[in-house]
Every structure is written in structure tokens, then in C-alpha cells.
Amino acid sequence: MIRCPVELLKKIFNLMLLASLFLVINLEAGQWQIPDSITTMPGGSKLPYREKDGVKEFHLIAEPVKKEMGPGFFVDAWGYNGSTPGPVIEATEGDTVRIFVTNKLPEPTTIHWHGIKVPSGMDGVTGLSQKPIMPGETYKYEFTLDQWGTYMYHPHYDEMTQIALGMAGFFVIHPKSFRGSQPDRDFLIMLGEWAIPPGSSKPIPSEMVNFNYFTFNSTVWPTTPSLSIKTGEKVRIRFGNLSMNSHPIHVHGTVFRETSNGVERFNFDAQFEDVTVNVPVGSVREIEFTMDQAGDWAIHCHKSHHIMNGMGHQTYSLIDLKLDSAEMDKARKLIPGFMLMGSKGMGEMFSHEMHSMPRPKNFMHYGTPGPFGTIEMSGMFTVMKVRDNPEDDKGGWYQNPPGTVASPASKEEIEGLLEE
Amino acid sequence: MIRCPVELLKKIFNLMLLASLFLVINLEAGQWQIPDSITTMPGGSKLPYREKDGVKEFHLIAEPVKKEMGPGFFVDAWGYNGSTPGPVIEATEGDTVRIFVTNKLPEPTTIHWHGIKVPSGMDGVTGLSQKPIMPGETYKYEFTLDQWGTYMYHPHYDEMTQIALGMAGFFVIHPKSFRGSQPDRDFLIMLGEWAIPPGSSKPIPSEMVNFNYFTFNSTVWPTTPSLSIKTGEKVRIRFGNLSMNSHPIHVHGTVFRETSNGVERFNFDAQFEDVTVNVPVGSVREIEFTMDQAGDWAIHCHKSHHIMNGMGHQTYSLIDLKLDSAEMDKARKLIPGFMLMGSKGMGEMFSHEMHSMPRPKNFMHYGTPGPFGTIEMSGMFTVMKVRDNPEDDKGGWYQNPPGTVASPASKEEIEGLLEE
Amino acid sequence: MIRCPVELLKKIFNLMLLASLFLVINLEAGQWQIPDSITTMPGGSKLPYREKDGVKEFHLIAEPVKKEMGPGFFVDAWGYNGSTPGPVIEATEGDTVRIFVTNKLPEPTTIHWHGIKVPSGMDGVTGLSQKPIMPGETYKYEFTLDQWGTYMYHPHYDEMTQIALGMAGFFVIHPKSFRGSQPDRDFLIMLGEWAIPPGSSKPIPSEMVNFNYFTFNSTVWPTTPSLSIKTGEKVRIRFGNLSMNSHPIHVHGTVFRETSNGVERFNFDAQFEDVTVNVPVGSVREIEFTMDQAGDWAIHCHKSHHIMNGMGHQTYSLIDLKLDSAEMDKARKLIPGFMLMGSKGMGEMFSHEMHSMPRPKNFMHYGTPGPFGTIEMSGMFTVMKVRDNPEDDKGGWYQNPPGTVASPASKEEIEGLLEE
Numbered sequence A, B, C: 001m002i003r004c005p006v007e008l009l010k011k012i013f014n015l016m017l018l019a020s021l022f023l024v025i026n027l028e029a030g031q032w033q034i035p036d037s038i039t040t041m042p043g044g045s046k047l048p049y050r051e052k053d054g055v056k057e058f059h060l061i062a063e064p065v066k067k068e069m070g071p072g073f074f075v076d077a078w079g080y081n082g083s084t085p086g087p088v089i090e091a092t093e094g095d096t097v098r099i100f101v102t103n104k105l106p107e108p109t110t111i112h113w114h115g116i117k118v119p120s121g122m123d124g125v126t127g128l129s130q131k132p133i134m135p136g137e138t139y140k141y142e143f144t145l146d147q148w149g150t151y152m153y154h155p156h157y158d159e160m161t162q163i164a165l166g167m168a169g170f171f172v173i174h175p176k177s178f179r180g181s182q183p184d185r186d187f188l189i190m191l192g193e194w195a196i197p198p199g200s201s202k203p204i205p206s207e208m209v210n211f212n213y214f215t216f217n218s219t220v221w222p223t224t225p226s227l228s229i230k231t232g233e234k235v236r237i238r239f240g241n242l243s244m245n246s247h248p249i250h251v252h253g254t255v256f257r258e259t260s261n262g263v264e265r266f267n268f269d270a271q272f273e274d275v276t277v278n279v280p281v282g283s284v285r286e287i288e289f290t291m292d293q294a295g296d297w298a299i300h301c302h303k304s305h306h307i308m309n310g311m312g313h314q315t316y317s318l319i320d321l322k323l324d325s326a327e328m329d330k331a332r333k334l335i336p337g338f339m340l341m342g343s344k345g346m347g348e349m350f351s352h353e354m355h356s357m358p359r360p361k362n363f364m365h366y367g368t369p370g371p372f373g374t375i376e377m378s379g380m381f382t383v384m385k386v387r388d389n390p391e392d393d394k395g396g397w398y399q400n401p402p403g404t405v406a407s408p409a410s411k412e413e414i415e416g417l418l419e420e
Ligand SMILES: [Cu+2]
Pocket: A112, A114, A154, A282, B250, B302
């Protein structure tokens, strides 16, 4: 279930196979190729392009997507070219790009190139900049990139529905010439929020505040791949947020520098060090750090409900109810969306007896086996697997040096401890 | 419905007429005049003042206000001097101001001068700094301004109710001497959130999370005037936020600099460039930019629900329900606040058949005619009309140069496109 | 009810008494002592430590806590060593610390040292870094501090429940040598949100958006002590936030500098002046200012609902209902959680007739007597009592110089005022 580097390599290989397939299909019309850079979207892909008369051509297809958001948990999302988030568009400062957009959705759409300076008529706002792209139509956008940074693309027609269903992607513009030292790893993570009723596979686009699934690149842990990093490598993560809330992403095991908002690389004096980066809506935040300590390091949203899935919000306080008691049964019948919350806290939810209780269909279990028992987090959560020699590791868990794991204190050690 | 520059000029003229009226009325007691500056609150007004013994006197009247929030949509708000937000108070660093506050509300009130250093007894906190101003009473505040920037005023009695109903205003203190180049346009926008039940005109002040109207200066688009700007002009927008949530304001067509929080003009190195400015609660954010591209450029909150009106939040997912079907009828009966959401997304809501469906009274329609069909946004949304010659434009839509509008691709162009 | 400096001194004395008690109890095993610094958590305490083989030993006990959140309002919280937030851990850059954690909760727990660089196995993430600490067990954490700043500790097992119930604390690491001038006062304030049904003492940990109690160090005003400050003193306040929302803290009576995020002291040029500091989730924000004006100065969250307690959110708009009318009675019966909201706004809630109405048990009244009548705020609110001679003040209210309190205007003054 957990993606190891080997699986990642397989994935990359498959992608290359797919790309070469395009080469064959489209031989006459120009060669489709995958942009070549270290920039990657974990769990996602890049949009192929072809050169034509000095212009980079791309083809986005807006369409419904069956997305495996968590293990065995499939969601009826909308996206681009079979995926949500849409594939990463990569180009270089100075490029002229021509982007064809085919609408295979049941309603109109358009695309706004969030943060990119384009002519007024290429700006994608339905009714204001252009006509809606009707189902079945293919529109053409064309503009020259005279800026660089991390931008996004998303619909500007019925955006409430279309963004809520997964339509969003990164648009990375590399600078013509890199200044300063470059990172060894460059990850893209799009933050997402979803309201999916228990047992359903259909997100509710009209929901504004009560979300129950929180995603990195439209997946929850452990479907979200872990990030494989070699000790000493310089890492950049670029977060994009088109959801309804700020997400404060906390990074374990290091202190990072907040280096950019995607639009401008901050002056060094204004690059704050921090351990949590708050990513506001409609914004990008980039962080950079060097992992100098091997280990399994969590990275997650710090809103505690955002590292859980499928929570109901009409749940009564059951802290003092006895599990399997008559009150519990009664509660289960009375409370809509009653979530089998344990009587002593949520931890019990992961116990065997809880797991054997009836649950709604297409409801995501969670609790993933880890090196020290169950990892009870999901949602906006993943693990950076930092290793001195990642190639030796085979994607397994970190082997802690002796004496460096929190463990029960000995009888001697607890002697004379502070009493309450 | 859409305010053009001509209408704006009319408005300014009316305001001047009103001001001259005051001059006549108050001739004996000092001349009331409108502060003279390029600073304007689109859709709003400025508070007149008179000089008396070297002091600038102002008069704020706290009172209920019937506010046209959207076209034909009237709200029972509270505000100052007949408007919400209250009129802008403008003064200059070094001024001594005397502000009379008359309470014409059905409950007590006070005013806090948010961010301005005043004596403890002038700070406006009911019970702590002063007695409440009872209905019918007129209180006097007096202090000297030894700072400059963008500040706010609002009640500090029952603030939950009074701010939620619209009681808030800007207090702009100009510096004694301007440093550096000044903007050509200087707009003030107060962000607001309202919970108004369908069919009602009364905002619910106790609502904390489920708002359904989101406003710039207490209006939604298209009642909110568009901003007329000449290409090459330097524009400043100052946003104030006294609502319950951060609002990330996204600006199309330019990259801006975030220059100030109202209290301090940021050191140039700390003036980040960005395309979305997140305005936290209780805060001001100022952005500056030069519009170098003519066009119709949207400016709006990027929380997608905040550019819609009157949404219910108990709406089921109707993506797969067929419009006008029996299920739809059933849903309409069963679901309180059912919002006629289309079966294929919200877009359908703007179709003719949807418009002919029964709606609650005093419910705001939206969908405004634009140059390319319906503009389906409202709420915290407006348009910057940037023109090379605004005077020739007469407030109409932008005339795009040939070949610069996204449009259907030709048969030849789509040949050999990437297939899914 | 309101804590005066005398009471604070008493508290400190009691704490010292308690500390000396520990000295007696633990004489054989090393002397437990309270860290010696000006850093204080108003309403809270510090964790004692003992030196052993050059290591600083601490003992945290995770356990249920009966917390007096407001006057007579007791909450069944969880915390450490009898308190929520847990006692402040203080150490110095370069220290090796050994922290014993005893679990007296009814479910497992662990501790994550938020922001502190530790070996992977000491990072506290259940299942990933270590096994859960089962009820009754005592675990040992050990690491060396090679950084300084304001950090936090909290569970990383069932964090949704455990943090929501109050398990959080500060971990302050002082620099080996202080650079620059130090503040005279150094306050720690942990921000909290709670969902406690009317009449209940049990917070609902599954609540994600509809909180009704908002706390500084797990108390609401006036249980939260006021801050006693001498005019001219340099004050630092460090805010920590492990709740579900950003809290924009507004400070009256001064303009502060935002100097740090706990991890890095900002370069002076990047230390913005402001009057409201937005504290994101999972984050620390430090502000510094010199109070140059004596007075009673409010400091509070600027989300207006966060300075109220016990609000229901199904409350109808009663602005036009007549109090004690038949509609009111009907409303009271029909509306769950109906909050006795006044017919003219919330202010009426504080009137005598309202106070005599039936209320649920264990429901917090509010409205505190102040120098000018009732202070109607509570929640995330307290007062900085800034005095030229605090020792003369005895904790009373500020004595305003004549003519500096907002008061009714005279007949002559209101002559010729602007009419509406
Ligand atoms: Cu956007």
C-alpha cells in the first residue's frame, strides 16, 4: 500500500512508456514529450508538450475522473487528462505557449492561468474574458511567458463546483537562467478539501465549511506517496492552495526557510525560518531545507481534523460512554453520521473491536501499519523517508540507532520522580 | 446596473451637492466640507468635517440603514450617517480631531478607533474605557493624531451584533508630508460577511461560520462599482477586514506589491510581490501596482464560495440528479434552503429554465450580462476596467484586439492533439 | 474575581511553597526546582526540573484535569500535571534534557516536541517514531537542544481528541547568551478553542468548526488574569496556537513590532509594526512593545465571536422580536440552544431581566463589573493594566486624568452638528 522508491521508479517508467506511446501516435503532428526537470508532483504527472513553429503546444482535457483517494476509496472527481490535480504544465520564461482545452465535462468550463500575465481575452473569466467552452468544444489559449515562478490553473466557470471536484493544477515556469544553488528535490503539493458523505463517492460542491477529506495532490495517506530523500539533500516543496481554508503545513525533523510565494523569490533577509508554513487560499508557498538527519519524518497539516478522514460533526461527546453499552447503541441509532468514536477518545477507533463494527460502504478505514504499531493519521499527511543511503533502504522504515527511541523508563530512572 | 464612469461622476457631483447643502445649513456653526484627496471608497462616501478652534470636528450618527446590497436586494443593516460601511474619516498626521457620536440605534453603542493611539478613556471599550452611549445620547471623543496610515473605526459594545450588521468604517490618516511617488488611484475596500436567510432582509448576527453574502463595501457585484483605471496609472488598494474570516483577494492582470499593513509602510525589501493578498481579521493590507495592460480584469476573493450569493449549506449533491425530475421535486420539498442547484453543476443555475423556478422573496438573482455572455460571479467580486483612454470608453466592456480572445480551435489546429 | 497583582503575588508564593514541598519530597533523588526567568504564563505554572549527571530531568504527567475555565464554570479537560495548558518547560540552548512522561489518561498518548530537532525515535509520532505510551506507563525522552526560541509540546496520538481537550504546552529554550536588550515582561499565551454543549462540562473533541469557548491559557475573562505592567516597560508576548483556526490578536493602546515566529528572531527590517497579529495554527508569534501610556488596555482576539462565550449557532434573528413576548417564548421552546439573545442586540443579554431568565446548568454567565459599568466581553480577552506606579494601584481600575474620558457632549458643543 505504501509507495516505496521502487514503486516510484516503476511509476516513472510507466509514465515514460506512456510518453513514448504518444510519440508513436503523434509522430506526424510533432513529437509529444514530457518536460525534463527534477520538479515532480508526488502521485501525479506532467503534461506532455510538442514544439510547433517555435511555440510549445499543450493539450488539456477537462473530464470526469474516477480517483482512488485512499486505499480502495474511489471518488467521482473532475480533473484534467484523467487525473486530479491536473498534470503539471512546465515551461520556461520567454516561451510562447499554445494550450488547447477540450471540454469533456457535462457542463461548460474555461481555464484561468492564475498569476500569469496574459492578454485580457486569454484570462479565462467566463462572460468577461471569453465565452464558456461548451461540452465537446476545444478552445485555444495562446500567450508568451515573461515571468517565472509557481503558478496554477483552474476553471473560471462555476468554480465552486469545478474546483471542489478536483479541477486544479500547477503551472511551473522555470527561469531562463537559474540563479544561486538549485535544490536536489523539487516537490509540488496541491492542497485539497472535500465533503463526501459516508458511503458515497460523490463530493458535495456546495459545502463551504464542513469538509471531511483533506488531501495532498487529491490523495490521503497512505495513498499519498512518501518522499524519498537522501541525507544532506537540499529539498524544495511548493504548496498550492485552491481550497476554502488556509492549511498550516508542519514539517518534522528540520527547520525550513520560507523562500517564495511562487511569484517572487524572497530577499534572503525576508526568508523566515519556521517549522510550520501557513498556505493561504489562492496562494503558493515555497519552503526549502536540507535534511541533515536520517529518519522517518512526518509532514502534515497542523489543523488536527485535517489529518483524519470521514469525520462526522454531529458526534456527541462519548468520552465517558462505555463502548458496546446500551447508550452506545442508542447513540448509534439517534445520531446521524455517528462515527463509531471510541468511549475513551479516538484511539479506540483503531482497535479490533471497533474495526468489526458495521460501517457505511465506500467508507475509508484508516490506521496504517507502521514500524511501531498503527499510524493513526491520514488526510493531509505523508512521511519524508530520509536515509543516508536510500538505495539500501528498499522503502522500508527507518532503522533507529540504539538508544534513540522513546521507550519505557526503568525502575531506577523513575525513582524520585515528581509526584502530582 | 453596472456603474460606469459617467455614473460615478454623477455620484461625485451629487455628493458635492450634498456637501454644499451642508455648507448652507451649517453656515453659522462652521463650514462642513468634504476632505479633499484622491482617496475614495467605491460605492461609499467621506465624512464631512468643520474646523473649530484649530480642531477638526466630525459627526458620526450610528443608526439603522436600509442598504441595497445587490440589485433590488435590500438589507436591514446598521451603519453610520445612512451608510454601511460608515463614511471614511480622513485627517492628517498632527491633527487634533473631535468626533461627536450620536446614537440612533435601539441599543447602546461606543466607538473604538482601531489602531489609533488615544488616551485610555477615549479607547471606546464599553465598561472599561467609558460608559455606553445610550440611545439618543451624543458623546464626544477628542484626541491628537501622531501617526499616519490606514485605520478603522467600529463599535466596542455588543460588537458581535453591531459589526455583523455593518457598523465599520475606515479612518485614513495622511502623512504630514508624502514620501516617494504617490499613486494615481487610491481605493478603500472594506470586506464583509453576512448571514441572511433566504427571503429575509435581516442579517443574523449570531452566525459564526455559515455566511451566505460576502461584500466589498457592503455590496455584491454588480452593485459594487467597477474600478475605472487608465493604463499606466499607479493604483493603491487598501483592504480592511472586520469580518470573521481571512479573505484572500486575487487580482487579475497584474503582479502587485504588498506595501503596507496600514500601520507601517513596509521596507522595500519586505514588500513581497504576489497575485493574491490574504487579509486577516482585524487587519488592513495595502497593495500597489501599475496596470500596464488594458483589459477587463477581475478582482475577487479566492474562496470560491465568497463569489457566490445566497448559498444554502444543506444542499445535497445533485450532480447526477436530472433537472425537473421527481427526485428534484422531492429534494426541493425535503431540503431547507434548497438552492435550485443544477444537476450538472452550478452553471445550470443561470439557464432560463432555472430562472423561471420559484424562488424565495428578496432573494438575489445573479448572473450579470457581460461581453461574452453571463458573468456568473457575484459577492466579493468586481472588475478593473483598464483603458488606454478611459474617457472614450463610456464604461463599456473592453474591446479586445483581434486574435487575443480564447476561442474555438480550428480543425487543422486540433489535428494530432494529445489523446486521452 | 479579577486577579490583582496582590493575588498574583500570592499565587507566585503558593507556587514557591509547592516547589519547596517538592524539594523535601525529592531530596534524595535530586532537587526539583522551578526555572528562574522572567518568562511567565499568566494563570499557569512552570515545570520543575532536577539536575542529574549534567542532564536536566523533567516529569510530565498526562492526566484528566478539572479546569475552572470561567468563574464557577468547570470543564472536564485533559492536561499535564494537573493543569491545562501543561506547565511551561524551560531550558537553555545546549542543555541535554530527559523528559519522563507518565500516562494517567484512559487512552494511550505520546509527546511531540513541536519545532525542536530531536532524533527520529524521539519525535513522538505514534506508530512512526515510537510505540504509544499505554495508560499507567512512563516513557523517557532524551535529546540535546541546539537551537533556541519558543516551541510547543503536544500529543501525537489521537491528537484531535487530546489537543481539543487541552493537552498542549510551551517549551521555551532560552539562548545561551542574550543578544540586544531584553524585555521587562515576557508573557506566554496559548490560544484555545472548545466546543462545550450548554449545561455540560465535557468538551466535544470531534467538533471541527462550531466552537463556543475561546481561551487564553485555557481560561476566559475574567478568570484569565489581567497583565500588570509599569509605564515604560518593554513587554514581550509570545502566542502559541494549536487550535483549528487562526486567531488575530488585537492590542489596544500601543503599536507593537512582530519580532519572531518562535523559531527565528526576525531581521529588524522585517519586523513589521502592527496592531493585530494573526497567529496561524501550529505556529508561534512574538510581539514586543513599550507601553508608554498608562491605562486599562484591552487585548483580545478580533474575531468578534471569540470574545463571547456559550453562543449557540441556531439562534434566529431576534432583532425585531419584543423581549418576553409570546414569540420569544415560542422561540425559546423551538430553538435548540436558544441563547436568550436580546431583542435589540446582544447588549440586552446583560440586563437584569435577562439575567433572571432560566439558563442551563454549568452555563457561564458573563458581563463583568468594570469602572464604567459592565464589561460585556469574555473569551479571548484580557486587560493590560498599565500604571506609572503599579505598586500604588492595588489592582484597581485606571484613574483617568480629567477630560480624557469619552462623555456626553454639551448643548453648546452639539450646536450646528451635521444632520442626517
Ligand atoms: Cu485563481
